[in-house]
Amino acid sequence: MAKTGFIDRHFQILAPLPAAIFVVVMIIFPVAYTLFLSFTNWNLTSGNPLQVVALRSYARVLAEPRFLAAFARTFLFTLLAVGAETVIGTALAVLLRRKFVGKGLVKLLLLLPLVAAPVAIGICWNLFYDPNIGLANHMLKLLGLGTLKWVYDAGTVIPSLAIVDIWQWTPMITLIVMAGLAGLSPEPFESAHVDGATEAQILWRVTLPMVLPTIFTAMVLRSIDGLKTFDIIYAMTGGGPGYASETLNIMAFKYSFEYFRMGQSSVVLVFLFLVVLLFSLGIIRLQRISER
Amino acid sequence: MKRKALVLLLVVLAAGLVGAQATEIRVLLANHPYGELLKAAIPEFEQATGIKVNVESLQESQLTTKLTTEFATSSSSVDVFMTRPLQEGKMFYKNGWYAPLAGFDFSDFPKNAMNAANFGTKSYLVPLVTEWEVLYYRKDLLKKAGIRPPTTFVELEAAAKKLNDPATGIVGFASRGKGAAAVTQMSSYVYNYGGLYLDNGKAVFDAKPSMDAIRYYGRMLANYGPQGSTSLSWENIMPLFQAGKVAMWTDASVFYGQIVDPAKSQIPADAVGIATFPAGPKTNTPYIVVSWGMAMAKQSKNKDAALKFLTWATSKDLAKRGMLANITMARSSVWSDPEILAKMNKDLVDSRAFAAKNGFPYDRPYMSAVGEARDRIGEVVIASINSAGAAADLDKKAKDMAAKVNELLEDTGEAGQ
Numbered sequence: 001m002a003k004t005g006f007i008d009r010h011f012q013i014l015a016p017l018p019a020a021i022f023v024v025v026m027i028i029f030p031v032a033y034t035l036f037l038s039f040t041n042w043n044l045t046s047g048n049p050l051q052v053v054a055l056r057s058y059a060r061v062l063a064e065p066r067f068l069a070a071f072a073r074t075f076l077f078t079l080l081a082v083g084a085e086t087v088i089g090t091a092l093a094v095l096l097r098r099k100f101v102g103k104g105l106v107k108l109l110l111l112l113p114l115v116a117a118p119v120a121i122g123i124c125w126n127l128f129y130d131p132n133i134g135l136a137n138h139m140l141k142l143l144g145l146g147t148l149k150w151v152y153d154a155g156t157v158i159p160s161l162a163i164v165d166i167w168q169w170t171p172m173i174t175l176i177v178m179a180g181l182a183g184l185s186p187e188p189f190e191s192a193h194v195d196g197a198t199e200a201q202i203l204w205r206v207t208l209p210m211v212l213p214t215i216f217t218a219m220v221l222r223s224i225d226g227l228k229t230f231d232i233i234y235a236m237t238g239g240g241p242g243y244a245s246e247t248l249n250i251m252a253f254k255y256s257f258e259y260f261r262m263g264q265s266s267v268v269l270v271f272l273f274l275v276v277l278l279f280s281l282g283i284i285r286l287q288r289i290s291e292r
Numbered sequence: 293m294k295r296k297a298l299v300l301l302l303v304v305l306a307a308g309l310v311g312a313q314a315t316e317i318r319v320l321l322a323n324h325p326y327g328e329l330l331k332a333a334i335p336e337f338e339q340a341t342g343i344k345v346n347v348e349s350l351q352e353s354q355l356t357t358k359l360t361t362e363f364a365t366s367s368s369s370v371d372v373f374m375t376r377p378l379q380e381g382k383m384f385y386k387n388g389w390y391a392p393l394a395g396f397d398f399s400d401f402p403k404n405a406m407n408a409a410n411f412g413t414k415s416y417l418v419p420l421v422t423e424w425e426v427l428y429y430r431k432d433l434l435k436k437a438g439i440r441p442p443t444t445f446v447e448l449e450a451a452a453k454k455l456n457d458p459a460t461g462i463v464g465f466a467s468r469g470k471g472a473a474a475v476t477q478m479s480s481y482v483y484n485y486g487g488l489y490l491d492n493g494k495a496v497f498d499a500k501p502s503m504d505a506i507r508y509y510g511r512m513l514a515n516y517g518p519q520g521s522t523s524l525s526w527e528n529i530m531p532l533f534q535a536g537k538v539a540m541w542t543d544a545s546v547f548y549g550q551i552v553d554p555a556k557s558q559i560p561a562d563a564v565g566i567a568t569f570p571a572g573p574k575t576n577t578p579y580i581v582v583s584w585g586m587a588m589a590k591q592s593k594n595k596d597a598a599l600k601f602l603t604w605a606t607s608k609d610l611a612k613r614g615m616l617a618n619i620t621m622a623r624s625s626v627w628s629d630p631e632i633l634a635k636m637n638k639d640l641v642d643s644r645a646f647a648a649k650n651g652f653p654y655d656r657p658y659m660s661a662v663g664e665a666r667d668r669i670g671e672v673v674i675a676s677i678n679s680a681g682a683a684a685d686l687d688k689k690a691k692d693m694a695a696k697v698n699e700l701l702e703d704t705g706e707a708g709q
Contacts, residue, residue, distance in 0.1 A: 044364060045660035046704045047386030131519040132461070132532065152520025241522040242471060242674045257357045258663040260383070 031273070037266035044260035053263075061267040066243055067251065074247040074275065077158055078226040081165040086219050088166065089173025094203065096174070097181055114171045122235025125164045126151065151237050154244035161245055164232050173218045180214025181207070216287040220280050227276050248272040315342055317597045320359065320373040321349040324584060325549070325619045326421055327374060330605055333613070337604050343597045356380050363389040363591065370589045371598040372605070375417055377408035377585050382706075383660040390416035391588040391595065400608065400623045404653045405582045417587035418606040419622035421614075423544040424580035424647035425480040425655075426640075427567040428551065430559065433462070433539045441567040445484070445508060448540070448570045452516035455539035466529045466538045469513050469521035469677050471670025472663070476655040477543055478673060479579050481505040484572025489657040489669065493709040495697040497669055498690035501574070507686065510676025522674045534558060542569065544583070548640055549618035566639040568646045580644075580651030582622055620644065661700040668693040
């Protein structure tokens with residue numbers, strides 16, 4: 001009897017407690033510890049214990065041209081990939097609104113890239129992209145076009161990786177926008193028809209403006225993951241050739257697990273955290289502006 | 293009555309716990325042919341000694357990451373593990389993660405091999421597998437072109453030029469170009485030009501002899517190598533060789549078994565030749581290294597059982613089994629065993645004999661921060677390949693990278709050693 005009273009009296013604290021503990025242990029503590037490590041010089045190859053060195057690790061990382069290049073590359077990859085995914089994804093969602101023969105099958109096929117394992121995708125696309133024995137160059141030759149080096153050349157590696165990301169994640173944007181479209185009320189469309197608007201005018205003037213908030217939401221969700229993309233880049237090029245496909249996340253991984261410079265990799269991760277945060281806030285800001 | 297039962301229960305539990313602790317060990321192996329062999333043989337060990345072995349096996353860089361993460365947090369339960377002496381040996385020794393192996397019998401291991409196992413006056417790991425650089429070649433393609441297997445770099449270049457045939461999709465020459473991965477296989481080229489990566493704790497790969505080698509390597513791959521060489525390591529070149537697209541390939545001796553395996557390779561075994569690594573202008577001292585060893589964790593709580601396992605896993609009997617499976621073991625005695633020699637490829641045995649006599653025991657800069665150093669040297673290799681060894685600023689790049697490697701040596705207190 002007494003036990004029940006305790007739970008009743010403190011229910012407001014006890015109910016969210018498991019979730020709160022989870023958030024603190026799995027999210028807040030690692031982020032805080034990473035922030036702490038970024039102020040140290042912890043390096044496992046030196047064999048010395050870690051020392052707090054204030055901003056010295058920050059200075060060393062920022063002075064490294066490789067870091068600034070990775071910073072720029074992260075943005076380039078994300079803008080390319082998310083930009084194309086949003087446009088293609090929305091177009092597909094609009095196309096899938098109308099009924100046609102085999103619609104169910106098409107929806108199923110569209111979902112397949114989304115559910116495939118990233119490393120398996122990376123390995124298959126690597127074989128596809130192989131300049132010597134791959135299908136991509138084979139197809140280009142059949143079309144009479146010259147061959148490309150795809151992920152094997154520093155100039156074409158980021159767009160080639162972006163293509164893989166677009167192939168994998170466009171269906172997600174399609175799904176979200178389709179849900180948004182399904183939730184639109186039919187009245188504006190009926191009025192537009194009555195007023196004699198063409199299909200194209202309805203699309204640009206009615207449909208898209210109404211579903212824009214959903215598109216922005218999909219963009220934010222996709223950007224957060226896009227900035228942090230690791231699996232396909234690591235599986236396909238490991239950051240190469242050289243450092244040509246090294247984004248901030250890949251660089252942090254190398255610094256942590258190949259160079260064992262924990263202090264400096266924490267600096268890179270702090271920057272990545274800030275980039276993701278600011279990028280997402282930026283898109284939400286853009287959405288607010290577009291609503292006026 | 294209740295108290296007696298409780299005491300009895302506690303005694304049984306304690307006995308169970310003590311019993312369980314004394315007879316279980318945790319072993320980490322690599323995804324390596326020898327690791328597979330051990331995994332299959334472990335039940336014999338368990339039966340003979342009554343010790344239960346919990347085995348985990350990982351790809352090599354993930355193995356290093358896992359061991360580092362566990363040891364760094366001082367809460368590891370790992371007892372015995374496979375280790376790469378040249379890649380992580382110094383770092384693991386510095387952090388005190390290897391247990392010293394006093395009283396272990398190392399007499400059957402060549403002195404060269406013990407270089408990587410000894411720190412100071414003690415030994416910290418047992419060499420398992422050795423590898424050395426060889427020249428794999430297609431006997432049929434060379435015969436058709438009327439060329440003998442090259443014995444010098446000049447002959448190698450001439451042969452590559454003659455065998456390179458874009459019309460049929462055959463490349464004359466292949467070797468690793470993927471940055472850090474290429475550093476180990478390019479080392480023999482550097483040595484044969486009279487160069488080194490490190491000398492007395494200082495980076496010297498920007499000096500003339502080493503740079504000549506790096507330019508030669510870049511030229512060879514740019515002119516006669518597969519497309520995208522700067523992204524290719526052994527796991528990319530081997531399928532090309534197995535598909536019949538490569539005439540000559542320099543890499544470690546361990547891949548022989550796989551390129552003649554009919555299940556994986558389209559080339560019949562008698563068309564694959566192994567030649568001793570060609571000589572350079574200065575000398576012929578290809579690398580011969582202990583690529584894998586086995587060690588006991590200093591944090592191990594079951595040192596007696598771990599030592600038993602370590603002794604068994606590195607024993608002569610298992611080394612013999614490894615040799616019969618085409619795994620090139622480190623122990624000297626198995627290389628003079630007539631039963632084994634009768635089964636192994638004669639050219640492989642000959643190339644090993646040459647390397648054992650003349651070879652250099654390191655294939656990379658031997659330092660704690662070797663991961664990063666390999667990436668830096670790799671940048672120079674990539675720049676060389678991209679410009680066919682002719683870039684005007686290649687020397688400057690090498691100087692910049694040498695400065696960075698020297699910085700790493702200083703950071704870790706290894707400069708000038």
